[in-house]
Amino acid sequence: MTSADMAQADSLRTDLDHLLSTNGIRMNAAQRRRLTWLAQRLGPVGLHQDGSTLVRDNGVIIVVEPPSGPAAETLYRSLRADCAVVVPFGENPAFDFLKSKLTDFGTIGPSLDGPHEMWWGGINWRAIAPDDDCQADAPLRVVSCYPRARGDDFARRLRDGLAEFEIACDVTPIDTADGERMGAAEKTAFIQKMWHKHREPLLFVEADAMLSEPPLLPLRLDCDVALHKWNRWEMSARTLYLGRSTAAEALLRNWHHIASAYPTVWEGYLLDQAWSLTSSQLPLDTVWLPRSYHAPAEDVGTPRHTTIVHSLPADGSDLGPDGEFAVAMRAARRASRSGGRDAMIVLNSEIASDDAITVIMRDIATSDAREMADSIEAVTRAFAADCGGFGRLELALCPWQDDIRAAKSAARSANNRIIEIAPWQALPADLFRTVGQSGDAGSVVVMAGQRG
Template sequence: MHASDHVPADLASLLRSAELRLNAAQRRRLGWLVMQFGAARLYRRGDKLRPEDGLIIVTDPLNSAGAELFYRSLRPGCVVVVPFGENPVFDFLKSKLTEYGTVGTHGADGPHELWWGGIGPIETLVPRAATAERLRVVSCYPRRGDDQGAIRLRQAVERHQLAAHIEPIDSAFDDRLQCAEKADFIARMWDRFAEPLLFVEAGADLHEAPLIPTRLACDLAVHKWNRWEMSARTIYLGRTAAAEAFLAVWQQLAELCPTVWEGALLDQAWCLATSQRSLDTVWLPRSYHALVGDLSESKATIVHDLRSTTADLGPDPSFAAIARAPRRAGRTGPRDALVVMQSPSPSTDSVAVILHDVGTADARAVAATIDAATSAFAAECGGFGRLELTLCAWRDEVDAARRAARSGRASVLEILPGQPIPPDLFASLASGRGSAVVPVPRI
């Protein structure tokens, strides 16, 4: 099930007037938000919010004072949408709000990340009367290990009358599962059952039925520990092609990197999937990932059988520091592509486009350059089979993106926000099959 494909006429008119390019999944999410919170309002610097404003779209970044004033004028129960969520200039505003979800890019039709958040926990925004598709709780545990945790979870799902499948599996260790074993199990459950899946680590207790993901009609729902570190203890997969693609990427990465911590693999799978397909992600609240001893344990939905400590989940030193700030802001970082596009060309040659100085440039200029570059590649790929576009705010980010591109033997194209993008840009680059910095002045 997905959010309705219907986009209200007034919302479509607002998107046209604001020159916002959204893909189909992002329009569905905005349409769903309109149905829940009323007509959308486009916020401009200096505007005063009204009590009836329930859905606010912010397209221009706010300085620290402006963000503080904006935050204080918001009322509980309203939602803020940032259509250019990939741009780090919006990170400060996002840090003031509770992050609810992200809808990823999809080629030239919608090469931006849509971010949405608000005031207070997401549980208060989802009406309990909202239609919820029936889900299936799935879990597994080492066959040679203790089954008491599985018994506890089975009793919990029976208490809430939820469909469930919990089974022992062969594992390399008696006391824990490797990431590949967990991903393979979830993939088997995907093929076996028709319902959306909610994987819950064996040993967890359910204090109430975990229905928020189905009521929000998303592709993926996961909790971010300390706002940036993704946890594989509670994962929801909607019954969609985008969710299936994410699962396939995660499974493949887990098989290729069996010794890498599962949270890092889950994070990387999310980055790869959300850059190639418009993945509608909901960030589960702490109530879906409570630990024994948490102050809010009594009000939690899912409580895992771990003591309230960061020793198990993070911060993990193997998680790259350069990725932490972007993940806190619900966006990909400088080592990850914002958008990945495949061309009709059968060529294995790829081009990495690095967009400089996004932290100091006008947000609209950055967005327009992203639109122009992806549109140019869609119209004339120059014989390249693949494009990867990365945003960089600082010199060290540019260096990291350049190294990543060269390690993949990609041609490198470095551009600046606001510069003209000629229609034959990629054909010109292909003639040299090397690296280039388009020589245009800064604006």
């Protein structure tokens, strides 16, 4: 990096520091890195609040207040094709409508120094990661496995494509317990083996897939994990990128653990749960791959762009076998965030204790976005300052009574203490100490107080 480049990077860092601090926006290191990455590629960063910013003047637009339906439409129509929208409080369902107007690019999980889910999206992928942004010889290893009973011809098209594009690979038959069917635990065990064997980023591709072009998009984005959501909500394990990071390794480990514990549940839902768990514990940098990386065979030869073509029906019927399964999570996953029944953030204290506490935040659908964000930060600050003897904090955002009941049931099954709060309530500094000294595991403390 030249001295001019270093000076430009320092200037950008200073400008972003000022913008975030003056507007009370807290981001963790992974989220700041992504914001900087976007600004370097797309141009100046501006704040959109009550329509105060002319978004066409900026390459990156930060939205801190959820716009109404008409305002979201106006914002959408004003965006350039080569820009990105960043929602620093992406855990708030009030932003779901705006997100639905845009293409999901990525999500970055929360941490103590930035206790929010950051969402970023835009109009189309090509402006974010142009084709000339990564060389074809960049380090990448494609891995794949298939039941030995399927025979070597099962992966022939994938092998041919990898050879044509000169991509390093391991495409391997494995012994499976169920003949021609491969279980999720067997697949995840194979990927773990490849993770420990190689040092390059890994791209798992289903063995019966076909490559139309080199699958380099995840490398250009420098993320922890990249995958596709079919119909914008159901996570597919047919194409999965894992960067060489601690967070990516944690996702893989959690996925294998859950898959081994629930062998009859289909792999996409297991991956979904592993993603939710990992993203709540680490600032997991996730990229949501476009359909071109999960294209059904019918896309070949149409105007639609394809990179990885899978042997699956266009309706996705070979993914989740039960069309009504996990309905509760669909709205959240379409908006690339944790659902009301998931823990949005999980924090561990420095205390060696198995005791845990669940904080349920209710009334979030009727609360101001900034009010809700401030409450999340107040909870995490209070726990960091005085954990009250608890080894772990789990914070769940519950817009509906069904979510509250489900979160309480999960907390009780884990013998967690439970606090129920609303975003507008002031929290005492010794909240966790006071709760820790009273009541039993599974009991609920409901914070009293009226909206001011």
